[in-house]
Amino acid sequence: MAAPLGVDVAAVHPQDSAPFSLCLSKQELARVEAVQRKQRPSLFALFWTLKEAVLKALGLGLSTRLQMYDICLDSVKLENLSLLPNVEPASVYTAPKYRLMVSLQGNTKQAWACSCFMLPGDPPHILSVVLREEVMDGVIEVMFVSPQTALRK
Structure with missing residues (x-):
């Protein structure tokens, strides 16, 4: 049986473009504030894409019942980003x-x-893929195609 999968991508914007405290738990906010100022936008985008991907894997959207700060993530590190x-x-x-x-x-x-x-560009983007499974061996493969290619029958 396949595990539920969620995917999200977001641009890395300057820190002042997003209200961190509205989206992060107190513990997550402390982790963002603990890194160098220039790394904060990337770490915030990483948290954001992971949370969005979790919501998608669960088949939920943002609603009054579940907000971004209701999803708490441990073990999120910039060192885990694969740079392309x-x-x-x-x-x-x-x-x-x-x-x-x-x-x-x-x-x-x-x-x-x-x-x-971490995808190249101006601005760079972060792509996160989550699987609702505990298996850590192996890798996740991603292939980038144009929208036209993806929509072909």
């Missing part, structure tokens, strides 16, 4: 899986697997 110097269409890229502990609205932490990519 360039992206070629139809090429396959791999990244190792990392354990991601997810708590929803204070419930017990559950182990998920995730892989994250």
Whole structure:
């Protein structure tokens, strides 16, 4: 049986373009504030894409019942980003899986697997993939194609 999968991509914007405290738990906010100022936008975008990907894997959207700060993530580190110097269409890229502990609205932490990519550009983008599984061996493969290619029958 396949594990539920969620994917999200977001641009890395200057720090003042997003209200960190509206999206991050107190512990996550402390982790963002603990890194160098120039790294904060990347770490925030990483948290954001992981949380969005979790919501998508669960089949949920943002609602009054579940907000970004209701999703708490442990073990999120910039060191876990796989940096891609360039992206070629139809090429396959791999990244190792990392354990991601997810708590929803204070419930017990559950182990998920995730892989994250830093994509080149101005601004750069972060792509996060999450799987609702505990298996950490192996990698996650990603292939980039144009929208036209993806929509062909």
